[in-house]
Amino acid sequence: MNCEKIQELILTDYLDGQMQGKQKECVEQHLLRCFRCREFLEHARKTVVEPFTRAGRDIPPEFIWARIRESIIAEKERPAYAVPGFLEKLISRFRVLSPYPVIGTVIMAIFIIGIAIQFKTSTTARVKSEVQEQIEYLVSVTEMTPGNSMNEKTGFGTVIEEYFL
């Protein structure tokens, strides 16, 4: 192996101790003979490994767990029939926006539009929930089987996956 190839291996597997057997022997034999590569190894250790072994670590602040716990418990205690937050907001906004003379018109309009799209929404809602289930299944399969994706060359997979991660 020439110096270029040796230095490439030094920068990866050799520095990281991911090398065994014949290949490691080969690199070490070369290092015995070649001053330039020995120097390169020394320099690489100092500049790309040692600074990070001296990196400190932080303890996560305690309020993080407190917030997580709070959010989990709030969710558990929320009754199943509760109106979702955004609907609640929407309703309260309508209450503010509707003075008496307008109410009748608005109610009529909503009533008519409601009937007109009822059939459509009931169908799309069903389709949507099926799609949702399928996505969840796909995600549970792709996220949780680390072995399966090893042949992929791409980064973070699909849009669906990124949404769920």
Next chain:
Amino acid sequence: MQDIAHDILIQASKGDVDSFELIYKAAAGFVYNVAFRVIGNRQDAEEITQEVFLVIYHKLKYFRFQASFKTWIYRITMNRAINRYKKNLRERGGMVEYDETVCPVIVPHEIENKINQEQCEDTVISLLKSLNPDQKACIVLRNIEGLSYQEIAEALKININTVRSRLKRARESLIALGKEVVKNEL
């Protein structure tokens, strides 16, 4: 990251908050520190940690126990942290602010005093800053968290040779940066 017992995972997947707290205690250090190193500021690291554990809590019931729980946490953390970093980059026109003032709490033994500690921290930050997010992720997982190539490949969902080439390029540019710094100091 500490190992997490199987029965704790089972209990937590049924919604038991105390068991989930044990998972949090075992993994929060990893999640928080990796997020901090990738993104560069503590406030985002706190938010990402919170997000990651809420995702874990909600999806634990779908988790298939023959797969590695650690790998799953690695993946969720890396995905969220890298995406947050990229988002910050987009929103702030390519300039990301790094926390450089506060030093980490746990410091390796060989660093005796505060000045040394601050210097080390400055070096780590400026080295990481110079890398693109993909390279940075590999360096953080390998050099700070000590993951193997195989574990990094699984965490980032990339081929093991892609791990090699990203580490190689990252280190080449760190070496070049080192030379540049020396040249400027002379």
